[in-house]
Amino acid sequence: MEKTIHLRIKRQDGPASSPYWEEFKLPYAPQHNVISALLYLREHPINLRGERVAPVVWESNCMEEVCGACTMIVNGTPRQACAALVDDLAQPIVLEPLVKFPIVRDLHVDRQKMFDALKKVKAWVPLDGSQDIHQHAPRIAPADQALRYAFSRCMTCGCCMEVCPQYHDASAFIGPAPLGQTALHNSHPTGGFFKEERLHALMEKGGLADCGNAQNCVKVCPKDIPLTQAIGELGRQATIQWLRDIFVK
Amino acid sequence: MAKQRVVVIGGGLGGLWAALRLVEAGYPVDLFSLFPVKRSHSCCAQGGLNAVLDIKGQRDSIQQHIIDTIKGGDYLGDQPPIKTMCEDAPGLIRTYDRMGVTFSRTPEGIMDQRLFGGVKNRRTCFAGATTGAQLLYSIDEQIRAKEDQAGVTKYEYWEFLSLVLDDAGVCRGITALNLKTMQVQAFRADAVILATGGAGLIWGRSTMSSSCTGAATARAYQQGAKFGNAEFSQFHPTAMKGHDKLRLMSEACRGEGGRIWVPRKAGDQRAAKSVPEDERFYFLEEWYPTYGNTVPRDVASRAIVRATRHMGLGVRGQEVVYLDLTHKPRAFLEARLGGILEMYETFAGQDPYVNPMEIFPAMHYTMGGLWVGYEKDAQTGGIVRAHPKNHATTIPGLYACGECDFAYHGANRLGANSLLSASYSGRVAGDATAAYLKSLKSSSDKLPQSAYDAEKKRQEEINQALLTRTGGENASTLHHKLGEVMSEHVFVERENKGLDNALAEIGTLKERARKIALDDKSGWTNQTLPWARQLQDMLVMAEVVTKCARLRDECRGSHYKAEFELKQPEGKFAGDPEYEAYKATWKTNNEKWLKHSIATHTSDGPKVEYWPVEVSVMAPETPRDYR
Known part of the structure; x- marks a missing residue:
């Protein structure tokens, strides 16, 4: 029998529709990844029953695991579909949308709340305008820059949020990704000037105290961001801030 | 006069810089993107961006950066904008540093620099090997801060469809497709900035992200914007x-x-x-x-x-x-x-x-793009900063920046100059647009609603026709075919016979594309509809690229036709008679071909004419020589 790639996909026509499973087979070729297989289906959207159906809807852009768009659950694990090589996966390859975010259609979900969380923690370095001020930022030790670089690789893909037991509809927890970004900006020589505002946002309900220390986040992060280290460091900073709030008024 | 607003299309480095400058100047911005802007193709840039900091004891100079860029582009780039870009690069880097970009550091904690191609000095600032992502994230953060202060309104998951032009041909807004509801909407704007990137998908597969179809520029081109140097594409x-x-x-x-x-x-x-x-x-x-x-x-x-x-x-x-x-x-x-x-x-x-x-x-990269102008500063030889002519396309009120414009790189781009030009041109386009808005006598709210309604209706009819057609061609099949044609005939080496074949094949594909039928007829997040439209626009752009390549009978930068190669005499250098003879032929060739090819859309395909290149900073006296 001809070798094939067998996909089993959880589909949903719209936010209010019911989900259903649909299966597809395409001819095998080496070096396929999940996105290149889905691209094949866009041209040949024929399911296992031989019916021509609407092509599967999904998000992708860079196809090299840097833009974060194509995150979905591949054989039970949230990851970037472009970097999920067919040759490494058990078949049928089961594709599901992330469950912690509202469904748009099929494998396409809406991760806007992750971007909104970045606003809440003010994940930026405040500038007095983008004009040249004829000065660099203060010097940064290579070791500090190495840690900042590790945090700065976050592509807001949602894997860490997906596996966090504390992050769900019924909880206010902000989730691991924005905490990593808070640590990043607090560690910048001038970004740190605004540490207090960021920490206060995290000392409210849904902040640091809601982390259950399950440590799932670091295990799935495709960029190996030391998220638990960020959370530990922020906890230390928040304690100092709490004492400061009491005694230095 | 009501508050003026600007539409910026594209959320990579160019679009975000333009938006940032406009908001800082006090103008509200409506920012359109196919996806959350943080996922834009700028994040794929790896190696770094060039700015002369001269921290390695090599006596690097801004003058040398200017020379390397001009020569790297085989003299085809207009020189005043190149000059100012290289002069402003160190300041731009300092701003990025202040934004918190995680640039790699020397042991002393200052930004490190590495070597890149076409250059002898270490001039490239970098953040590991994910520099583009790091720059994009930092400016994305700055825009998010402005969004918080209600200066920027993001329209993510929206696709630009067309410009709204008034009777005088001035750009007064756009129509766009909501990629979730599939509804078309018209937006008023006093100026529009396109920052929509390159067109790698015309070659089928490329190093570009799947959003880099060039469809947005093709749409502006079909509405009258002139396109420059289309035949120059970089093959990495x-x-x-x-x-x-x-x-x-x-x-x-x-x-x-x-x-x-x-x-x-x-x-x-x-x-x-x-x-x-x-x-x-x-x-x-x-x-x-x-x-x-x-x-x-x-x-x-x-x-x-x-x-x-x-x-x-x-x-x-x-x-x-x-x-x-x-x-x-x-x-x-x-x-x-x-x-x-x-x-x-x-x-x-x-x-x-x-x-x-x-x-x-x-x-890998499209050097060609929408033609954009500049105002030369007679005193410095660079450009007049914050002048409304800078980065203006041939359609009044329409600006372009980033990879979708044709500036800076001439016939070949140097490595690490693209993150520079994307950022810098976005900043210039933002400043130029602010200057343009100040000069306007009326605002877009004076234009009757009927102009917007008519354009919206035109776009809805195109969508409707696609959604109702049955039993025809598949857009992906045609895309594969287009990729094969371009990769065979319009690649690193070109010849006229192959280019003629390519033009004929593109013509056939355009015919077939009129028969595209969609496998998805739904009115919710229908990805086949925008893809079918993009494919049709890619065919238009492929024709422009191929036609310009067919017409240019010489070798310059990335454009190579063996038949017209002026061979450098092996082992001979300046002073040797063989080399001097070669140089003389090279100069004669420049008189004919050192010109921008400028394409204008007509119903019979592109009309191509040749415009002079501004070479006032460094006259083309010596050929490129990397031996």
Whole structure:
């Protein structure tokens, strides 16, 4: 029998529709990844029953695991579909949308709340305008820059949020990704000037105290961001801030 | 007069910089993007961005950056904007540093610099091997701060469809498609900035993201914006092969000491590691001893094609050569190239620290783009900053910046100049648009609603026609075919017969594209509808590229036709009679061809004319020479 790639996909026509499973087979070729297989289906959207159906809807852009768009659950694990090589996966390859975010259609979900969380923690370095001020930022030790670089690789893909037991509809927890970004900006020589505002946002309900220390986040992060280290460091900073709030008024 | 507003289309470095400058100048911005802006293609840029900081004791100078950029582009770039870009680069870098970009550091904690192609000095600032992502994130954060202060309104998951022009041909807004509800909506604007990137998908597979179809620029072109230097596309010498994408291996690999080679014996089946040193052909080092592996990209790509297709020396007889970093210490590579070597390992299943990578040239960057102007400063020879002519297209009120414009890079872009030009041109376009708005006598709210309604209706009818057609062509099938045609005939080496074939084939594909029928008829997040429309616009742009390539009978930068090559006499240099004779022929050729090709849309296809290049900073006296 001809070798094939067998996909089993959880589909949903719209936010209010019911989900259903649909299966597809395409001819095998080496070096396929999940996105290149889905691209094949866009041209040949024929399911296992031989019916021509609407092509599967999904998000992708860079196809090299840097833009974060194509995150979905591949054989039970949230990851970037472009970097999920067919040759490494058990078949049928089961594709599901992330469950912690509202469904748009099929494998396409809406991760806007992750971007909104970045606003809440003010994940930026405040500038007095983008004009040249004829000065660099203060010097940064290579070791500090190495840690900042590790945090700065976050592509807001949602894997860490997906596996966090504390992050769900019924909880206010902000989730691991924005905490990593808070640590990043607090560690910048001038970004740190605004540490207090960021920490206060995290000392409210849904902040640091809601982390259950399950440590799932670091295990799935495709960029190996030391998220638990960020959370530990922020906890230390928040304690100092709490004492400061009491005694230095 | 009501509050003026600006529409910015595209959320990569160019669009975000333009938006930031406009908001800082007090103008509200409506920012349109196909997806959350943080996912834009700028994040794929790896190696770094150029700015003269001269921190390595090499006496690097801004003048040298200007010369390298002009010569790297084979003199085809207008020089005043190049001059000011290089002068402003260090200030731009300082701003990025203040935004918190995680630039790699020297032991003293200042920004480090590395070597890139076409350059002799270490001039490239970098953040590991994910510089583009780091820059994009930092400006994305600045925009998010402005969004918080209600200066920027984001329209993510919206696709630009067309411009709304008034009776005088002035741009007064756009129509866009909501990619979730599939509804078309018209938006008023007093100026529009296109920052929609390159058009790699015309070649089927390229190093570009799947959003880089060039459809947005093609739409502006079809509404009258002139397109410049379309035939100039950069084929990056070092990319991995793949079904869906040709993944870039940064030029930084060569800058950090990577060596390109093939076994000397054709069809050698041995593993790379078992080929002894004296049986390896380091062809770039042999052919170009001065620059070696860091020759510019066009030169390297042609050399790889020469070694494989013409000399038959590709690895295992295939169209592949080695990019070898295995002689460098692991810790050094991890710190400076870790991000991309990780990517190579993921997608190739081979460890690049142990085995040489296997690479081949791939479509990478469009130097050509929408024609944009500038105001020259007679005193400095650069441009007048914050002048409304800068980055203005030929449609009044429409600006373009980033890869979708044709400025700065001429016939070939130097590595690490694209993150610079994307950021810098966005900043200039933002400032120019603010100056334009100040000069306007009326605002877009004076234009009757009927103009917007009519354009919206026109777009809805196009969508409706696509949604109701049955039993026809598939857009993806046509896209594959287009990719084959372009990759065969409009690649590193071109010839007129092949280009004629390509034009005929594109014509056939345009006919077939009129019969596209969609597999999805739904009115919710229907991805087949925008894809079908993009494909039709890609065909228009492919025709412009191919026609301009057909007409240019010379070799310049990335555009190469063997038939018209002026061969540099081997072993001869300035002063030798053979070299002087070659130089004289080169100068005569420049009189005819040192011109921008300018394409205008007509119902019979592109009409091409030639406009002069401004060479007032550095006259074209000596040919490029990287030997």
